[in-house]
Amino acid sequence: MEKYYSLTKTLILSGIQCEKKLWFDLNEKIKLKDKAIFRSGNRFNDVVRKHYGEGLDLSDEKDHQIVIEKTREATQSANINVIYEAGFLFKKTFIRADVLIKKDNQWTMLEAKASTSVKDINISDLAIQSFVVKNSGLDVICNKIIHINKEFIYKGNDNYKDLIVEVDITKEVLTEENEVENLIDKFLPLKKSNCPKKEIGPHCKDPYPCHYFDKCSPPETDIENVSYKILPYYGKKMETYCKSNKIEKLKDIPKELLQSSRKDYAENYHQIIQEAHIKNAAWMNKDISEQFKKWKMPYYFMDFETIQQGVPIIENTKPFEQVPFQWSVHKLSEKGKELEEFSFIDFADQDIEFNFLKKLIDTLGDQGTIFVHNHPFEKGVLNKLKEKPKMKTYSDQVDSIIDRIEDTLELTRKNFYSPEMFGKYSLKKIVKAIPTKISYESEDEDAVSDGGDAQLAWFKCTDLETKSEEKEKIKKELIKYCSKDTYAMYDLVNYFLKFKLKINQPV
Numbered sequence: 001m002e003k004y005y006s007l008t009k010t011l012i013l014s015g016i017q018c019e020k021k022l023w024f025d026l027n028e029k030i031k032l033k034d035k036a037i038f039r040s041g042n043r044f045n046d047v048v049r050k051h052y053g054e055g056l057d058l059s060d061e062k063d064h065q066i067v068i069e070k071t072r073e074a075t076q077s078a079n080i081n082v083i084y085e086a087g088f089l090f091k092k093t094f095i096r097a098d099v100l101i102k103k104d105n106q107w108t109m110l111e112a113k114a115s116t117s118v119k120d121i122n123i124s125d126l127a128i129q130s131f132v133v134k135n136s137g138l139d140v141i142c143n144k145i146i147h148i149n150k151e152f153i154y155k156g157n158d159n160y161k162d163l164i165v166e167v168d169i170t171k172e173v174l175t176e177e178n179e180v181e182n183l184i185d186k187f188l189p190l191k192k193s194n195c196p197k198k199e200i201g202p203h204c205k206d207p208y209p210c211h212y213f214d215k216c217s218p219p220e221t222d223i224e225n226v227s228y229k230i231l232p233y234y235g236k237k238m239e240t241y242c243k244s245n246k247i248e249k250l251k252d253i254p255k256e257l258l259q260s261s262r263k264d265y266a267e268n269y270h271q272i273i274q275e276a277h278i279k280n281a282a283w284m285n286k287d288i289s290e291q292f293k294k295w296k297m298p299y300y301f302m303d304f305e306t307i308q309q310g311v312p313i314i315e316n317t318k319p320f321e322q323v324p325f326q327w328s329v330h331k332l333s334e335k336g337k338e339l340e341e342f343s344f345i346d347f348a349d350q351d352i353e354f355n356f357l358k359k360l361i362d363t364l365g366d367q368g369t370i371f372v373h374n375h376p377f378e379k380g381v382l383n384k385l386k387e388k389p390k391m392k393t394y395s396d397q398v399d400s401i402i403d404r405i406e407d408t409l410e411l412t413r414k415n416f417y418s419p420e421m422f423g424k425y426s427l428k429k430i431v432k433a434i435p436t437k438i439s440y441e442s443e444d445e446d447a448v449s450d451g452g453d454a455q456l457a458w459f460k461c462t463d464l465e466t467k468s469e470e471k472e473k474i475k476k477e478l479i480k481y482c483s484k485d486t487y488a489m490y491d492l493v494n495y496f497l498k499f500k501l502k503i504n505q506p507v
Contacts, residue, residue, distance in 0.1 A: 039459035040310035044114040055082025116150035127176035154312035230423030285415035298368040303485040328482035375407035436491035448481035
């Protein structure tokens with residue numbers, strides 16, 4: 001069927017964030033990868049439909065014209081009081097409403113958001129819907145956001161009665177509704193226009209990360225001519241100076257302007273990064289060996305994966321707490337010996353947290369240095385686990401584990417930089433600068449390559465419609481991914497231990 005509309009609610013919201021983003025949506029749209037956030041939203045929508053009860057559910061109908069026709073019939077029927085995913089069209093703009101509820105021939109429109117509060121973008125969202133719905137002839141007198149109660153604790157038996165929070169934002173919607181027609185008139189011509197010019201900025205991640213970011217950012221290939229924007233925490237002062245002096249390249253910034261100081265980075269780290277790119281040479285702190293003195297064998301390399309469920313399925317957990325479901329540990333008993341590998345993975349066992357912690361304690365023993373990359377994350381997970389009633393007896397052992405942790409992220413920030421890292425200190429960047437066989441790049445679309453993929457994998461493996469053979473494949477991918485991080489940390493520490501002061505300090 002020929003497309004009979006040009007804009008949607010989602011497209012207008014895209015344009016509000018950035019007109020260039022909307023232009024890409026209209027002219028060079030890419031197929032979005034499945035994400036954990038989508039799965040979380042779908043699960044919340046399932047709870048919403050059960051909560052508001054029987055009604056006409058159009059969520060499985062993909063033909064927009066049929067959705068509009070069935071919606072029109074339903075709104076005129078005396079027997080239908082609830083409609084899910086109703087469709088409306090006005091001024092070449094098509095919208096679908098999550099929930100419509102009729103009372104006394106007047107309608108309330110509700111938008112479900114798998115988040116814990118009302119955001120400004122949610123008001124814009126409902127304002128667009130309200131404008132289109134009202135101009136389609138439906139008497140909507142109330143607009144509400146449905147979001148997740150962050151204090152909800154799941155007690156089992158599919159009881160989600162207190163999970164849903166309703167917030168009436170009718171007043172705010174009415175105010176913003178007045179601007180919707182102007183937005184439609186502004187955005188409709190973009191389909192046939194040239195691509196708008198827009199520099200990278202905070203809007204690229206607000207309110208959502210833009211999936212066209214790579215189209216706007218220069219590729220990280222030119223080490224010498226890299227942008228100053230790769231500098232961590234470069235600040236407003238530097239940005240203002242560079243813009244007023246038309247400086248884009250890091251190498252062109254006066255050295256005296258690169259005076260940033262943070263306790264978790266090397267002294268004059270901006271100068272270190274600049275010099276490394278100018279010389280295309282790595283920098284290593286000559287005093288790094290001082291760090292080694294406090295390390296004790298055996299060495300453990302540890303990494304966790306967690307899930308924020310949204311709709312909890314594990315008893316005694318909250319919607320967005322970090323629930324750990326996987327860990328990987330590599331152990332080096334003695335220098336020169338083979339690495340031992342250990343792992344834990346589970347998805348929805350009601351004792352998952354207890355089993356996670358108990359096996360971890362048994363694996364780590366009571367002595368030796370434990371390396372992690374970005375210690376607040378692992379320490380935060382462990383501290384929360386020890387407070388749970390079933391695990392309080394392990395509190396002393398957890399504290400002992402935390403005391404043994406060393407952070408390879410902090411170690412690297414203070415002691416090492418390579419231009420191949422392009423201003424970033426993630427393991428994915430570091431492995432490009434040190435001797436290692438670890439690579440996070442894969443041509444397999446189903447491969448787990450980051451934390452977001454790991455969370456998506458959890459959702460797939462807790463989906464009743466996912467076949468057992470697919471779950472086994474995903475499980476193997478997760479184990480493979482998590483062990484990459486721990487092995488990469490081993491290679492990093494090993495690289496530092498073998499350092500012989502062969503690299504000249506740029507500063």
